[in-house]
C-alpha cells in the first residue's frame with residue numbers, strides 16, 4: 134500500500150514484552166513509518182479485556198483514519214480484542230475480513246470482503262474504523278532484504294510504559310484481570326473413532342449436523358455483532374465465496390478417486406455449495422479425469438484443509454501421506470473396510486454420486502434466504 138500511496142502514514146502498535154522489539158524493527162525496515170511498543174512489567178498477566186484497555190488508552194491520544202487489526206497474536210489468539218477496541222473507541226468495526234480494497238480505503242470509505250463461511254459479503258465502512266483481518270497462511274510478510282537488514286531504525290521505535298500511559302496499577306496485569314491463565318497444556322492428540330452412517334436421509338442429516346457443529350457450514354453469520362458493529366456500515370452484497378486458487382489454500386477439499394472416475398465432474402457441485410476446492414487421488418489423475426495440479430499425496434500436493442471429504446478413494450499409504458493436520462475427514466465408500474475409513478471421523482457407506490446429490494440438497498435448503506441482502 135505504501136508503494137502505491139507513499140503519503141500513507143503507517144504506525145505499528147504492539148503490546149508485549151521487550152523481546153518484541155526485533156519484530157517491530159523488521160516492520161520498520163519493511164516500510165512502516167513508526168513503531169510503538171506498549172511495554173511494562175506491570176502489564177504481565179493482563180487478560181484480553183485489560184490488553185484492550187491498554188491499547189485503547191494509547192490510541193485515544195493518536196490521530197488515525199483506520200486501525201487494521203489481526204485475529205491472532207504472535208503467541209496466541211486474540212480475535213476478541215479488535216471488536217472490543219472498537220467498542221471502547223466508539224468506532225465501527227468489521228471482522229473476519231479477507232480483503233480490503235486499498236483504493237477505496239485511501240478515499241476514506243473502504244470496501245471490505247468478509248468471510249461468512251460458505252458466503253462472502255462486501256461491506257462499505259465509514260472511517261475512522263477498526264478493520265479486523267482474518268488469519269490466512271498465504272498472507273505472509275516478505276523478508277527484510279539483506280541490504281535493509283542492518284538499517285538503524287531506532288529513532289522510529291518508541292517504547293511506552295505505564296508511567297507514560299497513566300493507567301492505575303490495580304487496573305492492569307493480573308491485578309486488573311478478571312480472568313487468569315491457570316495452566317497451559319498441549320492439545321491432546323485426537324484419536325479418530327469413525328462413525329459409520331448410511332447414505333440415506335438419516336445418515337445425511339448426521340453428516341450435516343457434524344459439519345455445522347464444526348463450523349464448516351454456516352448459512353449466515355453476517356449480522357452477528359462480532360462481525361459487524363456500527364450503524365453506518367453498509368452491506369453492499371453477498372455471494373458464494375470465491376474458490377481459492379491453490380488447493381493448499383482451501384479450507385474445504387472435496388476429493389475424488391477411482392470410485393468416482395465415471396462422474397468426476399459431479400464433485401464440483403458439492404465444492405460449489407460448500408465453498409471448497411476439488412482435489413483427486415492419483416488414480417483419478419492417471420485415468421485422465423483430473424488435472425495433475427490437484428493430485429493429493431506423495432507424488433502430488435500435501436494439503437491441510439479443515440475438512441477433507443474423500444469420495445471413492447481407497448486410502449493407499451501414498452495418498453494418506455499428503456494429508457497433514459486435517460481437522461475433519463469424511464469418507465464416502467462402498468466398502469466400509471477401505472483403509473481411508475479408519476482415519477475418518479464419519480464414514481458414509483454408499484455411492485459417492487448419491488451422497489453428493491443428497492448433501493447438496495440438504496445444504497441448499499438453508500441457503501437461499503441467506504443470499505438475500507437484508
Ligand SMILES: Cc1cc2nc3c(=O)[nH]c(=O)nc-3n(C[C@H](O)[C@H](O)[C@H](O)COP(=O)(O)OP(=O)(O)OC[C@H]3O[C@@H](n4cnc5c(N)ncnc54)[C@H](O)[C@@H]3O)c2cc1C
Pocket residue numbers: 389390391392393413414415416417428429430431432433434444445446447448449450451452455465466467468471483484485486
Ligand atoms: C511411487 C508412488 C507414488 C504414488 N503417489 C500417489 C499420490 O500422490 N496420490 C495418490 O492418491 N496415490 C498415489 N499413488 C497411488 C496409490 O498407491 C493408489 O494406487 C491410489 O491412491 C489409488 O487411488 P484411489 O484410492 O482413488 O483408487 P482405487 O484404489 O481404485 O480405489 C477406489 C475406491 O473407491 C471405492 N468405490 C468404488 N466405487 C465407488 C462408489 N460408486 N462410491 C464410493 N466409493 C466407491 C472403492 O471401494 C475403493 O475404496 C502412488 C503410488 C506409487 C507407487
